Amino acid sequence: MSLLQQLMGGEGGSIWAIILQVAFLAFIIAYFFYGQRIQVAIWNRDIERSLRRLKLLRDRAREKAIKTVKELGKPEEDPTPRIDQFLETFLIEPVNMDPAGIVWKLDHLLDVRDLSMKDTVRRIAPKADETNLNNLENLLEAALDLNQIYRIVRHYYLMGKRTNAYIITAQLHMILPLIMEIAYAYDGAVEAFAEGQPIGDGAGPLLACRLLSGREVKKIEKDMVYGEAELEGRRILVLKAEGPGGNVGKPGEALEKLIDTYGYRPSIIVMVDAAQKFEGEETGEVSDGVGAAIGGIGTERFRIEEVAHKHKIPLYAVVIKESLKEAIAPMKKEIYEGVNKAVERVKRIIREKTKEGDLVIIAGIGNTIGIAQ
Amino acid sequence: MAKPRSNNLILIILLALLLIVAFGSLLGGGGAAERSTSTLLGFLGLIILLFLFLRLMAQPPSLPKTRIITVLRCEKCNVKNIREFRQGDYIPKREGKCPGCEGPMYIEAIYPEEPPKKKPKFKF
Numbered sequence: 001m002s003l004l005q006q007l008m009g010g011e012g013g014s015i016w017a018i019i020l021q022v023a024f025l026a027f028i029i030a031y032f033f034y035g036q037r038i039q040v041a042i043w044n045r046d047i048e049r050s051l052r053r054l055k056l057l058r059d060r061a062r063e064k065a066i067k068t069v070k071e072l073g074k075p076e077e078d079p080t081p082r083i084d085q086f087l088e089t090f091l092i093e094p095v096n097m098d099p100a101g102i103v104w105k106l107d108h109l110l111d112v113r114d115l116s117m118k119d120t121v122r123r124i125a126p127k128a129d130e131t132n133l134n135n136l137e138n139l140l141e142a143a144l145d146l147n148q149i150y151r152i153v154r155h156y157y158l159m160g161k162r163t164n165a166y167i168i169t170a171q172l173h174m175i176l177p178l179i180m181e182i183a184y185a186y187d188g189a190v191e192a193f194a195e196g197q198p199i200g201d202g203a204g205p206l207l208a209c210r211l212l213s214g215r216e217v218k219k220i221e222k223d224m225v226y227g228e229a230e231l232e233g234r235r236i237l238v239l240k241a242e243g244p245g246g247n248v249g250k251p252g253e254a255l256e257k258l259i260d261t262y263g264y265r266p267s268i269i270v271m272v273d274a275a276q277k278f279e280g281e282e283t284g285e286v287s288d289g290v291g292a293a294i295g296g297i298g299t300e301r302f303r304i305e306e307v308a309h310k311h312k313i314p315l316y317a318v319v320i321k322e323s324l325k326e327a328i329a330p331m332k333k334e335i336y337e338g339v340n341k342a343v344e345r346v347k348r349i350i351r352e353k354t355k356e357g358d359l360v361i362i363a364g365i366g367n368t369i370g371i372a373q
Numbered sequence: 374m375a376k377p378r379s380n381n382l383i384l385i386i387l388l389a390l391l392l393i394v395a396f397g398s399l400l401g402g403g404g405a406a407e408r409s410t411s412t413l414l415g416f417l418g419l420i421i422l423l424f425l426f427l428r429l430m431a432q433p434p435s436l437p438k439t440r441i442i443t444v445l446r447c448e449k450c451n452v453k454n455i456r457e458f459r460q461g462d463y464i465p466k467r468e469g470k471c472p473g474c475e476g477p478m479y480i481e482a483i484y485p486e487e488p489p490k491k492k493p494k495f496k497f
Contacts, residue, residue, distance in 0.1 A: 016412045016415070016416075017411045017412045017415065020411075020412065020415030020416075020418075020419070021415070023415075023419075024415070024418070042429065195441070195458070195460055196460060196461070196462075196463065197441055197458065197462075197483055198463075198464060198483050198484075206464065209464060209465060213465060243463065244463035244464075244466075329485075330439075330441060330483070330484065330485050331482075331483070331484055332484055332485065332487070333482070333484045333487075335484075336482045336484060370462070370463045370464060370483060371463065371464045372463050372464065372465065372466070
């Protein structure tokens with residue numbers, strides 16, 4: 001019988017059918033013995049793809065940082081080598097074997113880091129004004145974070161591959177969607193910082209800005225301002241980071257100064273901040289509670305809790321809900337609407353918890369990029 | 374966003390075809406017809422495998438770029454004006470005069486313009 005006849009499924013049986021049966025059998029046997037390896041190869045392939053994307057995001061952020069520094073800072077020398085050094089900087093947290101006093105040590109290190117970063121930005125962008133300097137610092141920090149994410153993912157990917165430690169590859173693959181979400185958020189933040197657009201975290205400063213509209217403001221602490229206004233017949237002191245440059249300031253130190261140094265004795269302190277929502281919750285929803293509404297590493301919250309406890313001042317919190325991604329991406333319309341709702345919530349708290357003529361401190365916490373006072 | 378849906382449709386059609394052929398081979402007689410059916414079944418199986426593999430290897434869709442808009446509001450008559458974001462814009466920057474009452478305008482909001490969201494199927 002000719003080969004053509006066999007191929008067409010002649011009397012001797014189709015050669016295609018035989019090839020297919022052998023191929024399926026081989027596939028089943030291969031999967032039986034090498035199933036796990038095939039699975040790990042698929043995971044590795046997924047991680048590689050995400051890693052390529054992370055590299056792209058990292059490189060894009062670096063390029064954007066270099067371009068913006070050249071545009072706004074007009075340096076005489078090429079800032080690229082200095083920016084590359086900046087992207088590799090790190091902070092060693094204080095030892096926590098004996099945790100007593102760790103907050104002040106950490107606070108000191110954060111101050112040093114902040115000053116050092118500002119100094120570096122000033123050197124690489126000598127012609128930038130204060131607002132642009134703060135925006136550039138934020139932009140470089142976002143690029144630094146993207147670089148850090150890329151390096152960590154690459155480290156675990158290569159380590160898992162080199163040592164054949166499937167568990168490392170599996171864990172990395174499982175948390176990769178969350179890591180990518182954070183990386184995309186930073187990518188959005190890079191654009192916002194370069195352009196000076198308000199970000200989701202600016203909900204607190206935006207509320208403070210609305211309350212301070214048309215009022216005189218004074219500088220109080222490093223990168224912090226405050227102003228006096230009236231709300232529901234009460235005297236209010238409104239505190240926020242100094243904008244419109246990218247800044248979070250030191251609200252804890254500013255509150256300490258207002259209360260301990262300037263001698264203000266508020267009946268209550270109301271803190272307004274953007275807070276992480278749970279999945280399924282709507283962006284821009286508003287909630288209120290008790291405590292210091294402030295994120296970050298914890299040193300500022302510690303100071304605020306200390307001063308409130310020392311003077312027995314009730315501490316209330318109003319939060320505008322948003323995801324981590326929304327907090328560092330350009331501010332969404334829903335968050336603006338959330339700020340309007342938060343103003344009403346603050347008014348309600350003031351009406352219920354104080355009486356006319358009382359003094360109230362309202363602190364708008366968050367990054368004030370794109371939001372002045 | 375429509376691509377994953379069309380991919381799912383192709384997969385469903387292929388699976389349906391596979392089931393029809395398999396069912397036909399069960400009802401059909403032996404001999405050459407059975408062999409042709411087995412070959413067809415094998416080919417369909419291979420196509421599905423190849424299709425699933427390509428889907429597994431496909432790049433995730435890139436994120437769409439959004440337009441950032443600046444909302445200006447008149448302090449006097451409250452009229453709203455929307456334009457594209459420009460570098461140097463910030464809240465509450467005073468900028469220009471109201472086209473209606475000549476009153477001062479300020480930047481009220483800066484946000485990305487997003488397409489309207491679809492309502493989720495199940496509201497928890």
